[in-house]
Amino acid sequence: MGGLLSKEPPDLDSMFNKFEKTDSKSLLKKHLTRQLFELLKTRRTGLGATLLDVARSGLMNPDSVVGVYVADAESLTVFAELFDPIIGDYHQGFSSRSVHPAKSWGNLNAIGDLDPEGKYVVSTRVRVGRSVDGFPLNPRMTAQDYLDVEGQVAVTLSTLEGELQGEYMSLSTIGKARRKELVNRHLRFKEGDRFQAAANACRFWPRGRGIFLNSDCTFLVWCNEEDHLRIISMQPGGDLGQVYRRLAAAVDTIGGSLGFARHPRLGYVTFCPTNLGTGLRASVHVRLPRLAADRARLEQVATEHDLQVRGTRGEHTKAEGGVYDVSNKRRLGVTEFQAVEVVQKGVLALVSAERALEG
Incomplete structure (x- = not known):
């Protein structure tokens, strides 16, 4: 099952500690607080995706605009506390309660x-x-x-x-x-x-x-x-x-x-x-x-x-x-x-x- 606790990735703490000291303007820096980091860092999806998989690029590149990538479909749910506010910031007007409409090619x-x-x-x-x-x-x-x-x-x-x-x-x-x-x-x-x-x-x-x-x-x-x-x-x-x-x-x-x-x-x-x-x-x-x-x-x-x-x-x-x-x-x-x-x-x-x- 996704969302179960897993062994903490070995270098995630040190990467976050270093990132926390940067003046990054990325959406990752804005939303990944110390409290949220502690909450998410041991989660894992059914396919094995961790917070490190999702945030590694942004942690390594403080000049990122967004700073996160999707590791598998379930990671959008397992790490929703991070993805939802970032998505809301980037896609203006789409809140955590918004639902994307069904596919429609229209006329x-x-x-x-x-x-x-x-x-x-x-x-x-x-x-x-x-x-x-x-x-x-x-x-x-x-x-x-x-x-x-x-x-x-x-x-x-x-x-x-x-x-x-x-x-x-x-x-x-x-x-x-x-x-x-x-x-x-x-x-x-x-x-x-x-x-x-x-x-x-x-x-x-x-x-x-x-x-x-x-x-x-x-x-x-x-x-x-x-x-x-x-x-x-x-x-x-x-x-x-x-x-x-x-x-x-x-x-x-x-x-x-x-x-x-x-x-x-x-x-x-x-x-x-x-x-x-x-x-x-x-x-x-x-x-x-x-x-x-x-x-x-x-x-x-x-x-x-x-x-x-x-x-x-x-x-x-x-x-x-x-x-x-x-x-x-x-x-x-x-x-x-x-x-x-x-x-x-x-x-x-x-x-x-x-x-x-x-x-």
């Missing part, structure tokens, strides 16, 4: 083309993170777990038909030329950063990791990157509706075969608590050169529509040629349709504002 035909003229939107991408039910997540995964997850994922993906049909490539076996090609096309993922590495997300690399790609390069699955699966639909231009419908069909088909881990209150289980809920991020690269020169107006429209606006190449990058990465801020507490609809309305508003500045 798929209500999402359309954001830029039929092809003047503003460069590309569109919608992805979800998913965990295979019954397996631990990175902090507790063994080398065999990675291989077992990859095996199940590869078999499931081999049954996809139509536009989803494609090829699975294990990173352990693909050749050097193919690896280089995938990197150049931004289709291959690399080992995680130091925050993920500290959470044991990069062990046994590249064992059990792989990429699935359809023939049109509009559908992609990453196996055992950050989550067990990152399911991605993408294409040039602004037809968000087509991208969204492709993703919905893929997620339902894959989930029907594998079974995805889902928490009764927090939605789909993901390695990083920032992705809980839908696990969905709809991202549109949109060209806004005039708004780029009027950052206050850009931020105003983004705030009004609850959007996250980042540079062309993601967080902490600049907008190259006035191209911004625009996506939904909320993933928890909203349905899949609501998350995508926010992006549709927000991008249309940004394009309207850009048009107004053109005179």
